[in-house]
Amino acid sequence: MRQNFIRAPYIETVGPGVEVLSETDGHITAVRYGQQLALAFHPEVGHDTRLHEAFLNLI
Structure with missing residues (x-):
């Protein structure tokens, strides 16, 4: 998955x-704790919906 960074x-x-x-380059860019996600990039900027789908499956 391509990751789009905007000052994150x-x-x-x-x-x-x-x-x-x-x-990415040895730096953590996404984590999950139970049903919580934290990201250092902006998945809404790209066209790949896999992360959004995974989030919807969590809730």
């Missing part, structure tokens, strides 16, 4: 129970 910081560290979903 990387995720520096994760705690127990946090699943790293993606990394």
Whole structure:
């Protein structure tokens, strides 16, 4: 999946129970904790809807 960054910081560290979903150049760019997602990129800017679909499946 292509990731579009717009001045977004990387995720520096994760705690127990946090699943790293993606990394770019060794930096964490997406995580999940239960039904919560945190992203360092903007999936709404691109045309790939897989992340939106995955989110809808979580809720």
